[in-house]
Amino acid sequence: MQNYDxxxxxxxxxxxxxxxxxSVTHCATRLRIQINNPSxxxxxxxxxxxLILGAVFRGNELQLVIGPDVPKVYAIFSQELDKTEGSxxxxxxxxxxxxxxxxxxxxxxxxxxxxxxxxxxxxxxxAAGLVSAVLNIxxxxxxxxxxxxxxxxxxxxxxxxxxxxxxxxxxxAARKLGIDSMMGMFLGAILVSKSIDGIANxxxxxxxxxxxxxxxxxxxxxxxxxxxALIDKGVDKHIPKEVKFFVKPLLVILITVPITLIxxxxxxxxxxxxxxxxxxxxxEHLGWISVGIMGAVTPLLVMTGTNQALFPLVFAMMAKFxxxxxxxxxxxxxxxxxxAAALAIFIxxxxxxxxxxxxxxxxxxxxxxxxxxxxxxxxxxxxxxxxAMAGGxxxxxxxxxxxxxxxxxxxxxxxxxxxxxxxxxxxxxxxFWFSILTILIAVICSFxxxxxxARRKIRKDKLAKADASMKIFAPLSGKVIxxxxxxDEMFSQKMMGDGLAVEPTTxxxxxxxxxVIIMTTKTNHAIGLRTDNGVELLIHVGIDTVQLNxxxxxxxxxxxxxxxxxxxxxxFDAQAIRKAGYELTTPIIVTNMNDNHSVFSQTVQxxxxxxxxxxxxx
Numbered sequence: 001m002q003n004y005d006x007x008x009x010x011x012x013x014x015x016x017x018x019x020x021x022x023s024v025t026h027c028a029t030r031l032r033i034q035i036n037n038p039s040x041x042x043x044x045x046x047x048x049x050x051l052i053l054g055a056v057f058r059g060n061e062l063q064l065v066i067g068p069d070v071p072k073v074y075a076i077f078s079q080e081l082d083k084t085e086g087s088x089x090x091x092x093x094x095x096x097x098x099x100x101x102x103x104x105x106x107x108x109x110x111x112x113x114x115x116x117x118x119x120x121x122x123x124x125x126x127a128a129g130l131v132s133a134v135l136n137i138x139x140x141x142x143x144x145x146x147x148x149x150x151x152x153x154x155x156x157x158x159x160x161x162x163x164x165x166x167x168x169x170x171x172x173a174a175r176k177l178g179i180d181s182m183m184g185m186f187l188g189a190i191l192v193s194k195s196i197d198g199i200a201n202x203x204x205x206x207x208x209x210x211x212x213x214x215x216x217x218x219x220x221x222x223x224x225x226x227x228x229a230l231i232d233k234g235v236d237k238h239i240p241k242e243v244k245f246f247v248k249p250l251l252v253i254l255i256t257v258p259i260t261l262i263x264x265x266x267x268x269x270x271x272x273x274x275x276x277x278x279x280x281x282x283x284e285h286l287g288w289i290s291v292g293i294m295g296a297v298t299p300l301l302v303m304t305g306t307n308q309a310l311f312p313l314v315f316a317m318m319a320k321f322x323x324x325x326x327x328x329x330x331x332x333x334x335x336x337x338x339x340a341a342a343l344a345i346f347i348x349x350x351x352x353x354x355x356x357x358x359x360x361x362x363x364x365x366x367x368x369x370x371x372x373x374x375x376x377x378x379x380x381x382x383x384x385x386x387x388a389m390a391g392g393x394x395x396x397x398x399x400x401x402x403x404x405x406x407x408x409x410x411x412x413x414x415x416x417x418x419x420x421x422x423x424x425x426x427x428x429x430x431x432f433w434f435s436i437l438t439i440l441i442a443v444i445c446s447f448x449x450x451x452x453x454a455r456r457k458i459r460k461d462k463l464a465k466a467d468a469s470m471k472i473f474a475p476l477s478g479k480v481i482x483x484x485x486x487x488d489e490m491f492s493q494k495m496m497g498d499g500l501a502v503e504p505t506t507x508x509x510x511x512x513x514x515x516v517i518i519m520t521t522k523t524n525h526a527i528g529l530r531t532d533n534g535v536e537l538l539i540h541v542g543i544d545t546v547q548l549n550x551x552x553x554x555x556x557x558x559x560x561x562x563x564x565x566x567x568x569x570x571x572f573d574a575q576a577i578r579k580a581g582y583e584l585t586t587p588i589i590v591t592n593m594n595d596n597h598s599v600f601s602q603t604v605q606x607x608x609x610x611x612x613x614x615x616x617x618x
Contacts, residue, residue, distance in 0.1 A: 004069070007051050008076045015062065016040035018081050022060075025116055026074040029371035031064040032116075033077075038062070053361070053376035061112060065371050068364070116176040117222065118311040121168045125409045128161020132408050136421050162409075165315070166191050166214055166221040173225040179232045183252060184225045190257055191221055191265065204258050210266040218315045220268030224260035231255050272316040288400030294330025295396020295442070296389045299338055302374055314409060322423070323405040329438070332404070332412035333395030334388070336439045337446035339365025339413070341388035342373040344450035345381050348458070366443065368413025383453030391446025395438050402434045414439065470533040470617050472588070473512045473565065474608040478504040481585060488543050491587045496538065499589035500602060500615055509539055509570040510610050511563045512588070521546075524553035527569050528591070535617050536592040541572055543583045552576040566611060590617050 012018055015035065022034040035041055038060055046055040046064060054065040066073050135154045138144040144151055167188035174184025190196065191214035202209035214220055235251050236244070301310070310327050317324040342362030349355045361372035378385040406412060408419040420435035421428060481501040486492045491501070509527065518536065519528030525545040530536045541553065552573040557563060574584055602615040 004051075004073050004076055007049065007073060008080060010049055011046065011052075011064065011077070012080070014042040014045040018083075021081055024074065024077055024081060025120065026070045029065055029067050029070055029369055031066055031070055031073055031077065033062040033064070035060050035062050053357070053372050054374070054379060059109075059112065065374075065376065067372050068369065113173075113176060114312065117169060117173045118218075120172045120175075121165070124161050124168055125165075128158050128408070130408070130410055130416075130419070131161075132158040132419070132423065134418065136423055137418055162318075163215045164188070164192060165216055165218065169218055170221045170225055173222050174228070177225065177229040179225075179229050180249075183228065183232070183249060184221075186253060187224050187228060187256060187260065188221045191224070191260070196261065202261075204262065207258075207262055209261050212261075212266050212269045214265065214269070216315070216319050217269060217272055218312055219272050220260070220265040223264040223268045224256060227259055227264055228252060228256040272312075272319060288397050291326060291330045291333075291400030291404075292393050292397035294327060295333035295337070295399070296393030298331050298334030298392060299370075299374055299378060299385060299388050302370055311409075318409065323407045324409075325403055325405045328406040328409070328412050329399040329404040329435075330392075330396045332406070332416070332435065333399055333438055333442045334392035335368050335370050335411070335413045336366045337391030337395060337442040338370045338373045338378065338388045339363065339367070340391060340443040340446040341365075341381075341384040341450040342377040344387065344447045345377050345384050345454065348451065348454045366413055366439075367415045368411040381450075381454070383457050384450050387446050387448075387450030387453055390449045391442045391444075394445045395442035398441050399434070399438045402430075402437075404434050404438060405431055406435075470513075470531060470535050472499075472531075472535070472537065472590075472614050472617060474502060474610055474612045474614045475509045475512045475539055475569070475588060476502055476504045476586060477506045477607075477609045478502040478586075479607050480603060480605060480614075483587060483589070486543070486585055486587055487583065488587075491540070491589065494589075497589040497591040497593050499537075499587060501585050501587040502608065502614075503585050504541075504574060506610065507572055507574050508568050508610075509541065509572075509586075511565050511567045511569055512537065512539075512614070513565050515563055517557050517559050517561045517563065517569075520555050520557070520559055522550065523548065524550040524555045524570065524572075527555065527557070529563070529569075534592075535590055538587070538589050538591050539569070540587050540589075541570065541584065542577060543585055545577065545582050545584075548577065548580065548582065552580075588614065 011031075011033075015021065015033065016037070020036050020040055022036050024034070025032045035057075038057055041057075041062060043055050043057065043062075046052055046062075051066065052064050053067060054063075056063050131154055135144075135151065135158060138154075139146060139151070167185050170184035170186070170188030171181040172184070175181040196202070197215055198211065198213040200211040202211070212220070231252050232248075235248055239247050239251075314324050314327050317326065339362045342358045342365055346355050346358035346362055349358055357372075357376050361376045364370075365373035378388060404420070405422075406416070406419050407421070407423050408416075410416040410419050417432075417435060417439075420432050422431060479502065481503055483494060483499055483501055484492045486501050490496060511529065513531045515529040515531045515537070517527065518530050519526075519538075521527070523546050525542060525548065526538060526540045528536065528538050545553070554571045556568050556570060563569065572584075577584055603613055605612070608614060
């Protein structure tokens, strides 16, 4: 079990304490912390923790990728934050607007507000959407009667999740703006009440109220809560505290509701219609291209957190057509491509820890949760990032060409496949099979592109490494023998280090490079040296030749001597040693492997002469 209490203490330490925190929220995998002074955050230390898969700043928001257990971390973090005087889990966005003036900063504030409003509502929409998919399957393939109590209850779960969306968003938006979330929910409930929602011929104090349908919409209630926040702060300044508890909510709701119903609600509804019409126009003229672009750029959107700003588009489409054929299909291609790219790195990577991360994040990626893949893998492997973008783009183009539709707001991936079954009871039509093909295209293309690019990168790195490497040259002439073929387990199993061996045809050992002698033996059978690049080599003449006690061998240098490449280090009588029954196979190995020195390239020659290239080490 992970120690998340310890993780929170670690985060607290490297964000300069909870006093440096303005607010905290979370999404599916990320802990989102609003920081007062970003310069005091040690982001490198945060990235170094094994439970933090990635860390990025977007404006003043620090995003820490935790994974599916982020709600547990959030719960502990928010509890500790509550104990800190002057901190809050809520954020007053108006304060940011006062201090930020550039167009870029205003853009970040808008994206942050949209993200902070929609992310807390996503669990409701995911649950409702998946219940809809399950219900659809049960009716189509399980024979569940539509008049049964089971159907009625499950259908109510689905309908409630979307019908009352303005209530959920009203509370979430109010909380994000730093006002009472109950008042935001109150406004949403008023909008969806049967006496107002979609009712014609309404008026207020003689002013006509436009007929507007508010259930399942998003923009009207958000505009209403934004106005409510302004009224809330204005009223708060002028009402005596003795009567504030009673008078403030009354004035806020009495002012907000008419303005929302007469002006803001209809404007928001019309904006939603314009968005849907604009998307329809894109499908008619650039449909397959637009979905392909969405599939390609989603990794960048997720990395910057701006993907959350697309939810108004999704809900506008859902409200208008009961499906989305732009954002979610594009993200289906992207998400599965991202997961496949991480799995390709799992195949290519040699490091056990990195392989484990790539495997786990790749699986969650193809299921629809991509942050671990992006921040744990793609951000560290250019080949995977480009492969995911290519695979997502190609699959997105296919999804656009076939006009793929998703019928519920669920993070697209393999787990969301049932949401591509139409809700009209028609069963597994072409749309469902097109979703399967989209996934297959994304996975195959992403995996192939990533693999090709990764292998090319590996080859390029090897060449670059070889150019900057320490080349070890043969200290004696003879036949080259792989180390694993040496008849001594100490060497064949590389217990002391890696390298090659030579079956000598000469009677002398020469210095393979400029070096310092660091070891000699009384029995004259071995010698150790350290090259100018810090590589420590052991040259061991023969197998079990220590038993000769120095007979037929002579060491020509002493410890501490500095030698040049080619200098004679040791002489031996090969004929006499072999006659005594000993093999002269001579391992030449790197002994300080733990100091980041490793053999990565070896000669392709079967035989070498003294001074020929033998192998390279970094």
